[in-house]
Amino acid sequence: MGELIMTQHTFVLGIETSCDETAASVVRDGTQILSNVVSSQIESHKRFGGVVPEIASRHHVEQVTYVVEEALVQAGLTIKEIDAIAVTEGPGLVGALIIGVNAAKAIAFAHNIPLVGVHHIAGHIYANRLVKEMKFPLLSLVVSGGHTELVYMKEHGSFEVIGETRDDAAGEAYDKVARTLGLPYPGGPHIDRLAQEGKPSVKLPRAWLEEGSYDFSFSGLKSSVINTLHNAEQRGEEIDPKDLAASFQESVIEVLVTKAERAVKEYKAEQLLLAGGVAANKGLRQRLEETFGDAGSIELIIPPLSLCTDNAAMIAAAGTISFEQGKRSGYALNANPGLELI
Amino acid sequence: MNVLVIDTSNFPLSIAVMNEQAVVAETLINSKKNHSIQAMPAIEALLQSVDLQPKDLDRIVVAKGPGSYTGVRIGVTLAKTLAWTLDIPVVGVSSLASLTGAGRYFDGLVCPVFDARRGQVYTGLYAFKDQQLTEVKEDVNILMETWLDQLAEMNEKVLFTGKDTAVFWELIQSKLGDRAIQSVVTEQVPRASEIGLIGMSMEPGNTHDVVPNYIRLAEAEAKWLERQQGERHE
Numbered sequence A: 001m002g003e004l005i006m007t008q009h010t011f012v013l014g015i016e017t018s019c020d021e022t023a024a025s026v027v028r029d030g031t032q033i034l035s036n037v038v039s040s041q042i043e044s045h046k047r048f049g050g051v052v053p054e055i056a057s058r059h060h061v062e063q064v065t066y067v068v069e070e071a072l073v074q075a076g077l078t079i080k081e082i083d084a085i086a087v088t089e090g091p092g093l094v095g096a097l098i099i100g101v102n103a104a105k106a107i108a109f110a111h112n113i114p115l116v117g118v119h120h121i122a123g124h125i126y127a128n129r130l131v132k133e134m135k136f137p138l139l140s141l142v143v144s145g146g147h148t149e150l151v152y153m154k155e156h157g158s159f160e161v162i163g164e165t166r167d168d169a170a171g172e173a174y175d176k177v178a179r180t181l182g183l184p185y186p187g188g189p190h191i192d193r194l195a196q197e198g199k200p201s202v203k204l205p206r207a208w209l210e211e212g213s214y215d216f217s218f219s220g221l222k223s224s225v226i227n228t229l230h231n232a233e234q235r236g237e238e239i240d241p242k243d244l245a246a247s248f249q250e251s252v253i254e255v256l257v258t259k260a261e262r263a264v265k266e267y268k269a270e271q272l273l274l275a276g277g278v279a280a281n282k283g284l285r286q287r288l289e290e291t292f293g294d295a296g297s298i299e300l301i302i303p304p305l306s307l308c309t310d311n312a313a314m315i316a317a318a319g320t321i322s323f324e325q326g327k328r329s330g331y332a333l334n335a336n337p338g339l340e341l342i
Numbered sequence B: 001m002n003v004l005v006i007d008t009s010n011f012p013l014s015i016a017v018m019n020e021q022a023v024v025a026e027t028l029i030n031s032k033k034n035h036s037i038q039a040m041p042a043i044e045a046l047l048q049s050v051d052l053q054p055k056d057l058d059r060i061v062v063a064k065g066p067g068s069y070t071g072v073r074i075g076v077t078l079a080k081t082l083a084w085t086l087d088i089p090v091v092g093v094s095s096l097a098s099l100t101g102a103g104r105y106f107d108g109l110v111c112p113v114f115d116a117r118r119g120q121v122y123t124g125l126y127a128f129k130d131q132q133l134t135e136v137k138e139d140v141n142i143l144m145e146t147w148l149d150q151l152a153e154m155n156e157k158v159l160f161t162g163k164d165t166a167v168f169w170e171l172i173q174s175k176l177g178d179r180a181i182q183s184v185v186t187e188q189v190p191r192a193s194e195i196g197l198i199g200m201s202m203e204p205g206n207t208h209d210v211v212p213n214y215i216r217l218a219e220a221e222a223k224w225l226e227r228q229q230g231e232r233h234e
């Protein structure tokens, strides 16, 4: 008989319920996905034109045990083989977060398994580690429905927000512009699709803010799109929605990519990670690839679409680091809708 | 049979550990606290105080509503997740039933009341037959005035329980006069053991499918349905 080599793996169960996806996942060693189950409620919320918090919470309580069970079954593990449970504690919708947090606490308590609360954005950033090992220092461009941030990491588990939006998140601006153009919810993907077909021929502003600032602002751009449409209407002119979408997208992407490029230089980053739901945006992906592609000294990581939108594998990945660094949450862990990334 | 009972459906927190012979331990915290923070540590402390481990539990009973939407969800989430992961049955029982104990030896009907704002209540009508709780009228969300008119027609004595009866007491008396009786302060609080007693003998269903009984639709859903109906009539 050959020599039996025992390798010690770390298995983390992740649970994510911060918005309208009920998700659970098992990740090995913080890098390999064994299962990644997402039960989306998008069909339920479509008729309301956005996520209704009470309805999201109702779905989560109906789905949560099904989803966690499926994650364990697909991973081929029993709960006894899980080393830690990671759950999104914030930010997000409080009533929705509460379901994941309490389900996680119940499992942790029942089997005396360590529990770690995870910041949702830390999760989005760590989705990248499921694609490629992180190299520090790094920068992450986080773009989602609720967030637009540039985050600097000098090592695992350390986050410094060097720039953030002062008003609307990029994803929010996408949804509002989409609504103005009469596109269905969620509007982001529709704008992206239209933009691919149009030309950025409409003059729209770029909000650079003060010299040296890494902050963002998209509310002025959003108003400008609305005004442009309104004025054209009054003059009886037609603006091609494809061109307007392309112009809007061009403005958003130019600001995001230019600021990311400057930050990468200043912070001497080894990697640039794209994170958050808007990372699914084709236009943004293309521009980042053109800018940072194979040419430079920096490595660009863009996770596949399934890891950009909300999922629990990213929470398990981020939770693995917290667990390995000895961080623990008690059974008084609560949903924290305004949790800061630190 | 070791039964863990959880009631977080309104602002009191009530937890019990019981078996067929006895209520082994019971927690009642009748002050506004956050169940999402407090319930799990309270369950841990209660089990610890009677030297029980989670694996020693044989069944979970939970107050499934009506009540505060978030409150009910916290209890149901804890209960069904514990039951699922420990592979034991779970049953949901009306949250109103936890306020019926005061009527066990009362010759008449028992009416637990939760204030649901704007003159509305969550309520139901119960009676004890041979000390066994029976449902006379299903739990409802209704204008208290309409509900009391229905009770007045029944011509029976009614014992009102729950702290929210105080909010409506004048109205209750004006409708039912002497036939209305108000429970005293020690019987105004939910007792997890009351629903534990009911849930202990209930046939459990699929754990995953234990969900809150909100009685009401989510507001957005109700408005959406209204709009749909409006459009159909146009």
Ligand SMILES: [Zn+2]
Pocket (backbone or CB within 6 Å): A120, A124, A144, A276, A277, A309, A310
């Ligand atoms: Zn997200």
